[in-house]
Amino acid sequence: MPSTPFIIVAIDGGAASGKSSSSRTLSERFNLLHVDTGSFYRAITAEMLRQRVNSHDLAAVKSALAGIKLATRVNGRSAAMEIGGHVAGDEIRSRAVNDHVSHFAAIPEVRTALLAYQRGLAGVAREKNFRGLVMEGRDIGSVIFPDADFRFFLHADPAERARRRASEGGQDSIAERDRLDSSRKTSPLACPLGAVSIDTTHVTLAQVVEKMAVPLAARLGTP
Numbered sequence: 001m002p003s004t005p006f007i008i009v010a011i012d013g014g015a016a017s018g019k020s021s022s023s024r025t026l027s028e029r030f031n032l033l034h035v036d037t038g039s040f041y042r043a044i045t046a047e048m049l050r051q052r053v054n055s056h057d058l059a060a061v062k063s064a065l066a067g068i069k070l071a072t073r074v075n076g077r078s079a080a081m082e083i084g085g086h087v088a089g090d091e092i093r094s095r096a097v098n099d100h101v102s103h104f105a106a107i108p109e110v111r112t113a114l115l116a117y118q119r120g121l122a123g124v125a126r127e128k129n130f131r132g133l134v135m136e137g138r139d140i141g142s143v144i145f146p147d148a149d150f151r152f153f154l155h156a157d158p159a160e161r162a163r164r165r166a167s168e169g170g171q172d173s174i175a176e177r178d179r180l181d182s183s184r185k186t187s188p189l190a191c192p193l194g195a196v197s198i199d200t201t202h203v204t205l206a207q208v209v210e211k212m213a214v215p216l217a218a219r220l221g222t223p
């Protein structure tokens with residue numbers, strides 16, 4: 001009997017384009033390990049702020065990174081990053097983290113510190129007998145897994161994305177984060193060549209998920 005393939009699904013896009021909602025649904029439907037890499041950058045940022053490290057002070061950033069020990073905790077179908085044995089909580093969605101995360105994420109040393117860690121999660125998914133990995137972020141299909149089996153890029157009108165984020169409550173200047181994320185030199189937010197681009201502005205989440213699920217089901221079989 002042929003063994004079931006192990007698949008890697010990369011989902012990238014700007015803030016509130018629908019990455020988390022769609023990747024969580026795909027993870028449930030196809031039994032894939034779900035990885036929200038934005039939460040990693042947020043957790044590193046929260047730790048930097050806790051240590052009072054300024055993103056402009058590269059020496060301090062490097063020294064803090066050298067002291068950070070990363071590990072993984074799998075909860076259900078979700079992989080959470082531990083820093084020093086601790087998984088960050090709601091503080092990673094705070095106003096302070098929203099305001100600083102794109103500045104820390106633009107630092108090449110910060111991205112390098114997370115590169116091997118993120119790639120290593122494919123091994124965690126295999127060990128735990130998932131049928132694959134669905135990883136969402138900004139550079140998954142371009143840098144982390146450029147050879148992923150499926151690469152999607154979600155986008156939506158800025159006004160619609162701002163409306164979505166505002167309706168969730170909290171304060172988040174997503175236009176400014178998108179500007180910083182798209183203009184940085186290292187791993188900028190952009191639709192990678194060959195990725196399937198989906199405009200989510202006027203479609204429901206269910207329709208977005210269906211579009212992604214069709215090719216996955218063709219590879220894995222209908223769950």
Ligand code: CDP
Pocket residue numbers: 014015016017037038039041042101102103105106136137138139140177178181
């Ligand atoms: O949920 P939302 O799309 O608003 O943001 P997020 O996915 O939690 O990501 C927070 C920030 O982390 C982004 O604005 C980027 O600055 C950074 N990030 C990144 O640089 N690369 C990734 N692969 C994921 C997130």
Ligand code: CDP
Pocket residue numbers: 013014015016017018019020021022164165168200201203204205208
């Ligand atoms: O992860 P990301 O920041 O890209 O977006 P999300 O957290 O999945 O989606 C942000 C909000 O937009 C959620 O409340 C979704 O339910 C909503 N959404 C929507 O209304 N229609 C879509 N086509 C996609 C997302």
